[in-house]
Amino acid sequence: MIDCIFCKIINHEIPADIFYEDENVIAMMDIKPVSRGHVLVIPKKHSNDLLTTDDVTLHHVITKIKEIAIALTKTVNAQGINISTNNGAAAGQAVFHLHFHLIPRFSSDGLVSWPHHDSEPKTRAQLAEEIKKNL
Numbered sequence: 241m242i243d244c245i246f247c248k249i250i251n252h253e254i255p256a257d258i259f260y261e262d263e264n265v266i267a268m269m270d271i272k273p274v275s276r277g278h279v280l281v282i283p284k285k286h287s288n289d290l291l292t293t294d295d296v297t298l299h300h301v302i303t304k305i306k307e308i309a310i311a312l313t314k315t316v317n318a319q320g321i322n323i324s325t326n327n328g329a330a331a332g333q334a335v336f337h338l339h340f341h342l343i344p345r346f347s348s349d350g351l352v353s354w355p356h357h358d359s360e361p362k363t364r365a366q367l368a369e370e371i372k373k374n375l
């Protein structure tokens with residue numbers, strides 16, 4: 241049995257603010273929200289992250305994310321929403337059970353977005369080629 245906090249929430253062993261649940265997916269409020277209405281959408285079936293999750297599970301989750309994102313945006317009157325998942329500790333993942341963050345955004349919320357950098361056309365083309373080879 242894996243010692244996983246989200247599995248415990250899914251099994252109702254520890255409390256959480258779950259507002260949606262079906263056979264495959266749960267959705268709950270994040271305990272430390274980045275913005276008002278920060279929600280987590282989580283497949284019930286345990287997998288560490290997106291890269292190791294089967295496509296059927298991903299399909300269940302992504303279609304529910306769309307539905308919840310529409311309802312959430314309306315609920316908190318957001319002007320936008322970030323939908324993301326962290327894969328690996330280096331990417332900021334702290335809980336190793338796949339989950340998607342739905343973070344409502346407001347025009348004046350002051351949250352910083354990712355920094356972009358200039359890049360060389362040659363470097364970009366080279367990377368594109370290397371990725372293509374690995375697909």
Ligand code: AMP
Nearest residue numbers: 256269270271272326332333334335336
């Ligand atoms: P990540 O860094 O992508 O793994 O995100 C983990 C998220 O889970 C963070 O945003 C935490 O605030 C959230 N979290 C951790 N424990 C709980 C909990 N018991 N209930 C709700 N959210 C939680």
Ligand code: ZN
Nearest residue numbers: 244247286337
């Ligand atoms: Zn789990």
